Amino acid sequence: MLQPVNHSPATIPVTTRSSASVPAQGSTLPAGAVPVEVRNAPVHDEVTLKAGMPCYGALAPPGIDNLLSAHERAVIDSDYDRYRGYLNNPDWVVNFDVERLRIHEAYRVLCTQFEQPGRYAIRQAEQGAFMLVHHSKRTPQLVRTALEHSARGWRLHVADTANSGWNGVRGRHFDTLDALKAALPTGMHDVADASLRDLDINPL
Incomplete structure (x- = not known):
């Protein structure tokens, strides 16, 4: 159920209430929707109401x-x-169950952490593959580069069109992610909260 919410900018716009329920697909807003109080902690673990944030769809x-x-x-x-x-x-505010809330909170962190060129993170892609995603200085589009993990170590598949700043990792294998990160072009900054570390990876 969607509800309007009044909140102070200093207040985290999250609240829960036991009567919250997810609307059916295609349903409309209730005619008598009323403001709900904003709290910083959930009342229970099933449903959390979270305020909107301008980072979805066209935004x-x-x-x-x-x-x-x-x-x-x-x-x-x-x-x-x-x-x-x-x-x-x-x-x-929109209500989410625990799993969807976790995904939306992680998504919102990602939306705010890659605003500056040079920001990057090591992420897990589909089917267990890995990737390096970074905010390029040449385009506002986030760039995704395949990252191979094998018995020889870590190898970043740098595009042929990438500039010479990437020569430190081009065609090389690294024993650890930390070593690979240290060889990335000058000015690259790891978004630690969103980036995998060696401890996060199961050994081959």
Whole structure:
């Protein structure tokens, strides 16, 4: 159920209530929708009402899909199809179950962490593959580069058209992700909260 919400900018716009329920596909807003109080902690673990944030649909950062797994993209696209502009509007809250809330919170972090050129993260792609996603200095689009993990180590598949700044990783294998990250072009900055580390990877 969508609800309008009044909140202070200093307040985290998240609240829960036991009567919240997900609207049926294609349903409309209730005629008597009333404001709900905003709280910083959920009352229970089943449903959380979270205020909108302008980062969905046409307001999504260019290339943000490159940072998401197929399952994450499916959840974000499905909820946007259901709620449309309300997901972008901080004056409305939308209810999510625990799993969908986790995906939306991670998505919102990603939307805010790649605004500056040179920001990058190592992410897991589909079917267990890996990728490096970065905000290019030449285009606002987030660029996705395949990252191979084998018995020889880590190898980034740098495009032939990439500039000479990528020569430090071009055609090379690295024993660890930290070593590969250290060899990336000058000015690259790891988005640590969104990026995989060596400890996150199961050994071959």
